Amino acid sequence: MPNTVVRVAEVVEEAPGIRALRLVRADGLPFDPHPAGTHVDVIGPTGILRQYSLCGRPDDTSSLLIAVKREPDSRGGSEALHTVAENDKLEIGEFRNLLSLAPDADRHVLIAGGIGITPLLSLAYQLHADGAEFELHYFARSRESAAFVSLLEERAEFRDRVLLYFGVPRGEQPAVLAEVAAGLSSAAHVYTCGPEGFMEQVTGVFAPMVGETRVHVEHFTAAEIDPSGDRPFTVELDTGEVFEIPADRSILSVLTDNGIEVFKSCEEGICGSCVSGVLEGTPEHRDQCLSASDKASGDQMALCVSRARSEKLVIELY
Ligand code: FES
Structure with a gap:
């Protein structure tokens, strides 16, 4: 398009x-x-x-x-x-x-770090419109460095739902998050966006309380990948075409070099454009866009960064 x-x-x-x-x-x-x-x-x-x-x-x-x-x-x-x-x-x-609201949640807990407030703002607008139970916790270095603070404090949609945390050192954040987690039922869903280390802390605190699949993470940056152990493997498309993927090339680059049209954008495993179906074989997920449950099911993968645990993958392009 x-x-x-x-x-x-x-x-x-x-x-x-x-x-x-x-x-x-x-x-x-x-x-x-x-x-x-x-x-x-x-x-x-x-x-x-x-x-x-x-x-x-x-x-x-x-x-x-x-x-x-x-x-x-x-x-x-x-x-x-x-x-x-x-x-x-x-x-x-x-x-x-890649960040949808869960329809089965009894409560939605939004946890933002810094500029990670942006996707969570739109979720908060929607939750308010839906009359859903939600709370928004926003961590930032200082009031001055935080975006949208006036809006969060003044708008009727947000002001009774928002807790602001300024200048809490990273090492002290898990204790603050644990207090938030303490009152939740296992039917709550948690959504987080912010620096990678921040989101790891949020996941570490909330996943044991509500389950890993109920913690939804929105990434801004690509994961660091060590390519030293990468090995070649074979990809077969559902059309029957077969391609050898060298150790130093991605599936996406091999397919596009061979004239196969694949949706793509970031080429860093963040945006989800290149996600395709896996019909056979076991992917080695290296992306930041699929959820933990999507990765566990093994029937989708991001072609720009992910590789294979099996000798061969059979892939259906979306
Ligand atoms: S192109 Fe963005 S995840 Fe693959």
Whole structure:
């Protein structure tokens, strides 16, 4: 599907190094409906593509809100979006969603670290609209460095549901999280987004209480992978075509070099674009996009980073 041209309708400096961009379609049409937790590829003025969570109200199709944290060590995509001004044009890709609200939860617990507040904001809007039981815990270095604090404190949807934690050292966070976890039933679902170490702590505290499959994690960054033990394996498509995957190549790169069309975006195991079905064989999951239960079932894999435990995989492209 072609990208959509959007216009920057509003720029708000949310916190030092974090700006919120409100985007509208350049053709004046509404956006497609999108569920809470959706993210989208944004192609900035330098052509670099990055994914951003939509953090506005999910039922608002007139505009999209993203928050961009300047990451000086990244490929430059966030830096470029810190230079755009109102009325500049950008492009966005398709909506994607890897963070869905669980319909069977008796309570939803949202736990954000820093800029990880963005996908959880849209979940909170939806939970409020649904009349669901939820609470939002937001950890940040300081009030000044935290985005959307005024909105969280002032909006009726949030102000009685939000607990803010400023300056809690990483080593002391598990004790704070354990207090939150203590009052939960095993029917609660937990959603977290933030730095990797933060999310590991959240998972470590909540998974024993509610079960690993009830802790939903949204990743921003790719996992570090040690390729030294990688070995070749064979991939057969459900069409019967067979490809040898060398130790130093991904399934995605071999398929695309052979003219096979595969959906892709981040190529880092984050966005979920390249996830395909596994009909035979055992994948070795290295992505950050599939849930723990998806990985355990072994019937899907991300072709850009994951490999094989078996000699051969039979794959169905989505
Ligand atoms: S291309 Fe993004 S997960 Fe594979």
